[in-house]
Amino acid sequence: MSGFPKDAMRMLKETSRTFYIPITFLQKELKHSVASAYLVFRAIDEIEDHEELSNDVKYTILMQVSELFKQPFDNDEYVRILGETKDQMPEVTLRLEEWLQACPKDVLSIVMDAASEMAFGMAKWAKENWEIRTREDLDDYTYYVAGLVGVLLSELWEHYGEEETDRELAIAYGRGLQAVNILRNEKEDLVERDVSFVPDGWNRAKLFEYADENLAKADEYMKSLQKRSILLFCRLPLALAHKTLKAMKEGQEKMTRAEVEQTVKEVQIH
Structure with missing residues (x-):
């Protein structure tokens, strides 16, 4: 998989038994797009699923992350949004910027729009418990x-x-x-x-x-x-x-x- 980080595929394998194998069936550009999108979704999913964060904290983080996806990704701002929860987050969440960088540029906006909508919906439902x-x-x-x-x-x-x-x-x-x-x-x-x-x-x-x-x-x-x-x-x-x-x-x-x-x-x- 030239041009696509090996480490991203390693992370994919570690975080998804269901999707790792099917992703390897896809052709190059599509494979890279779907792999990076999966890791981006997984990164925000881990925030929603986190066992130690309150729903209010999840809501605040996910709403801000949803907004963050609406412009070119700013990792410093992302780290600021995570704040003190950063130490409790898994590797896949902390490395969100890398998954976005791995995404083929011509589909990055499609992936970021979907991630923004997903983070918004997750925030809404976390608030509703x-x-x-x-x-x-x-x-x-x-x-x-x-x-x-x-x-x-x-x-x-x-x-x-x-x-x-x-x-x-x-x-x-x-x-x-x-x-x-x-x-x-x-x-x-x-x-x-x-x-x-x-x-x-x-x-x-x-x-x-x-x-x-x-x-x-x-x-x-x-x-x-x-x-x-x-x-x-x-x-x-x-x-x-x-x-x-x-x-x-x-x-x-x-x-x-x-x-x-x-x-x-x-x-x-x-």
């Missing part, structure tokens, strides 16, 4: 943390002249993956963070329905893709989401490592 009351709330939250990634990917496919895709289906693709994560981490979120992403009056079956509905749209999204490298990229996270959902419906907590490895192989054969 992620109190998801209605289906609309769930749709809003899953849009900011995952649907938006679907939109960004669609914009990148289009920018490089590879694919034209339906934005609504792209959002559903991201939402479907996030719904599976919510189901998988439901107990943990409640116990460790005292947070529930389940709307009032919903039971687990209703959440399964929500995941199924969005994954069905994600399957539709797949039908519009032509280019093999992009198909491979999108196919793996979706296959893992479908299989994880099936495993949970059958009472397992998640897929086994062997099942994951088998899925990676299957995806590449078709």
